[in-house]
Amino acid sequence: MEFRFELALAAHLEATTDWVIARQLGAAVADPGSRIMDLCAVRTTESLSDRAAITSRTIPPLAVESDVGAGAAVDWRDAFDCSVEHAQSVVDRAVDCGFFEAERRNGRRYVRQTARYPDWIDSIVGIENKPDLDRPGDLDRQLRVDIALSLFDEVILATESYVTRAHLNRLPEPVGVWRFDPESGERTVVREPTPLSPDDPGIEPTNAEPLRTDIEIIDSNAKARQRRRIGERAYGKGWRVDELPACEHADVTDDGRPYCAFYDRVVDPATDCGESCPAHEPSRAPRRGPDGDPREAKPVDRRSRGYRATAKRAPAVSVSDTHRAAARVDLFESFVRTVQRSDDCWDITRKKSGWLTTDWRTANTSRRPAASRRGRFRPLPS
Numbered sequence: 001m002e003f004r005f006e007l008a009l010a011a012h013l014e015a016t017t018d019w020v021i022a023r024q025l026g027a028a029v030a031d032p033g034s035r036i037m038d039l040c041a042v043r044t045t046e047s048l049s050d051r052a053a054i055t056s057r058t059i060p061p062l063a064v065e066s067d068v069g070a071g072a073a074v075d076w077r078d079a080f081d082c083s084v085e086h087a088q089s090v091v092d093r094a095v096d097c098g099f100f101e102a103e104r105r106n107g108r109r110y111v112r113q114t115a116r117y118p119d120w121i122d123s124i125v126g127i128e129n130k131p132d133l134d135r136p137g138d139l140d141r142q143l144r145v146d147i148a149l150s151l152f153d154e155v156i157l158a159t160e161s162y163v164t165r166a167h168l169n170r171l172p173e174p175v176g177v178w179r180f181d182p183e184s185g186e187r188t189v190v191r192e193p194t195p196l197s198p199d200d201p202g203i204e205p206t207n208a209e210p211l212r213t214d215i216e217i218i219d220s221n222a223k224a225r226q227r228r229r230i231g232e233r234a235y236g237k238g239w240r241v242d243e244l245p246a247c248e249h250a251d252v253t254d255d256g257r258p259y260c261a262f263y264d265r266v267v268d269p270a271t272d273c274g275e276s277c278p279a280h281e282p283s284r285a286p287r288r289g290p291d292g293d294p295r296e297a298k299p300v301d302r303r304s305r306g307y308r309a310t311a312k313r314a315p316a317v318s319v320s321d322t323h324r325a326a327a328r329v330d331l332f333e334s335f336v337r338t339v340q341r342s343d344d345c346w347d348i349t350r351k352k353s354g355w356l357t358t359d360w361r362t363a364n365t366s367r368r369p370a371a372s373r374r375g376r377f378r379p380l381p382s
Contacts, residue, residue, distance in 0.1 A: 001131055001132070002129055002130075002131055003268040003271075004182060004257075004265075004266045004267075004268070005129055005131040005158075005160060005180070005182050006023060006038055006039065006129045007023075007239070007241075007257045007258075007266060008180075008182035008185070008257070008266070009039065009127070009129065009158055009180050009182070009187075010023060010039055010239035011239075011253075011255040011256065011257060012180070012185050012187060013039075013041060014239070014255070015255065016187075017041070018043075018044070019041040019042060019043055019044075019125070020041070020042040020044060020231070020234050020235055021039060021040070021041055021042075021234070021238070021239045022039070022040050022042075022233060022234035022235075022237050022238055022239055023038065023039055023040075023237075023239040024036055024037075024038065025037055025040045025230055025233055025234065025237075026226075026230075027040075027126060027146065027149075027151060027152070027230075028145075028149065028151070028204055028226075029149070029151065029202075029204055029218045029222050029223060029226045030204050030206055030216045030218065031204075031206060032226070034206075035142065035145055035146070037126045037127070037128065037146075037152075038127060038128055038129040038158075039126075039127035039129065039158075039239070040124060040125070040126060040127070040152075040230055040234050041124070041125040041127060042121055042122075042123075042124050042125075042230075042231050042234050042235070043121075043122040043123045043124070043125070044120055044121065044122055045119065045120055045121070045122045047118035047119055047120040048120045050115070050118040050120065051117075051118050051120040051235070053115065054098060054099055054114065054115050054117075055097045055098040055099060056236075057097045057236045058097070058232050058233055058235065058236025058237065059094065059097060059099045059117070059232055059236075060090045060093045060094050060097075060099075061225070061228065061229045061232060062080060062082065062086075062087075062090045063090050063091070063093070063094035063099055063100060064099075064117050064228065064232070065225065066079045066080050066090075067079040067080075068100065068111055068112060068113055069112065069113055069116075070112060070113040070114070070115060070116045071112065072112065073103055073110035073111055073112040074110060074111065074112070075108060075109070075110055076088070076091045076109055076110070076111050079111070091109075091111055094111075095111070098114060099113060099114060099115075099117075100112065100113060100114065101113075101114050120231070121227065121228065121231040123153035123154070124151075124152050124153055124198075124227055124230060124231065125152060125153060125154045125155075125156060125193075126146060126151070126152035126154070126155045126156070127155075127156045127157075127158050127178075128142060128143065128146075128155070128156070128157050128158070129158050129159075130157060130158070130159050131159060131160040131161065132159075132160070132161055133159050133161040133163070133167055134161065139157075140170065140171075141208075143155065143157065143171060143172050143175050144172055145204070145205055146175075147172050147174050147175070147196065148202060148203045148204070148205070149202040149203065149204045149218060149223075150196040150197050150198055150200065150202045150223075151198060151202065151223055151226060151227065151230075152196060152198065153195060153196060153198055154176060154193040154194075154195060154196065155174065155175050155176070155193060155196065156175065156176040156177070156178055156193050157171065157175055157176070157177050157178070158178045158179075158180050159177070159178070159179060159180070160179070160180060160181065160182065161179075162179070163177055163179055163190045168190075168191060173194065174193060174194035174196060175191075175193060176189070176191050176192055176193025176194075177189075177190040177191040178190065198220075198223055198224075198227060199220055199223075199224075200220060201217055201218060201219050201220055201223075202217075202218045202223060203215050203216075203217060203218070204216050204218050240256045240257075241257075241258050241269060243269070244258055244269060245258075245269045245273035245274065246282060246283055247260075247273060247277075247279075247280055247281055247282070247283055248281035248282070248283040249261040249262040249263075249279060249281065250269075250273070250283070253266065260272070260273070260279070262279040263279065
């Protein structure tokens with residue numbers, strides 16, 4: 001129920017506002033996974049067109065926060081405050097999405113921004129969905145965390161239930177309230193939200209016990225970084241489901257929600273679909289286009305926006321990865337030569353899966369030619 005409500009509200013906001021809408025994003029700073037906001041709505045500035053000109057995908061946050069600029073190219077190793085392996089992964093993704101361009105000088109890799117990162121985020125609204133207020137769950141704690149942290153400019157509770165004064169009295173006062181009908185698409189503002197202070201430090205509870213609650217003070221700079229990450233993630237991810245089930249009845253609505261023709265309703269592919277469904281009929285899963293339109297599964301251009309919006313890219317293989325792989329091969333061959341010349345014999349058998357398994361055995365050196373004839377050892381050149 002909540003999934004269908006969430007997608008209906010996201011489709012409604014996309015059609016009636018100019019906000020950038022995304023689902024299920026981390027809404028904390030010290031521990032981003034401890035609070036997931038159902039819907040994040042980003043109000044944009046006039047610089048949105050500059051952001052759109054860079055790439056349609058999410059720009060890695062560390063690439064934006066690094067010392068790489070749009071001027072002279074710099075050595076990527078000196079531009080990041082993290083491990084070399086993580087920095088290399090960020091650089092590869094930034095080059096792949098078009099935010100960085102790379103060049104080589106004297107065998108070293110230098111990068112620069114293809115364009116200056118624009119200030120395109122005006123404000124962010126966090127929307128918590130609770131269709132049935134009679135089953136609030138952990139709603140009170142979640143909203144109080146949002147207010148204390150003030151990561152969003154506004155926090156709103158969206159519900160399908162009739163909202164009474166008793167409901168409003170149980171909610172934190174700054175929280176706005178919407179009543180939304182997913183069938184008709186009618187949205188009523190029950191209470192306007194009170195603007196929060198994302199530019200000021202906030203308080204984030206990190207661990208709650210019966211007689212003790214640990215907190216962490218989050219400064220304004222950390223909140224600004226997390227807000228930019230939310231905006232970037234929202235821009236690249238959106239709210240639509242990435243993959244539709246491989247079922248003959250799977251389809252999408254005009255606004256991009258997953259739909260089952262057999263049951264004639266919007267469904268959650270993760271929980272409603274699969275072989276356990278009585279109406280399941282195996283089929284090739286349709287791909288979703290950049291605007292939510294279903295498309296047939298067929299080879300696509302990896303450089304196209306449609307591919308970027310609907311498929312997972314294979315990780316880029318860098319030159320250093322190739323060198324490491326070659327070094328591992330050389331090390332393995334050297335190891336085999338050493339074993340062949342030792343008094344201890346390894347019985348190495350190639351399994352059908354292609355992996356090499358080893359078994360320690362001590363054998364007389366006179367048996368080695370026989371083992372070689374059986375194919376257990378293939379002498380390598382010196």
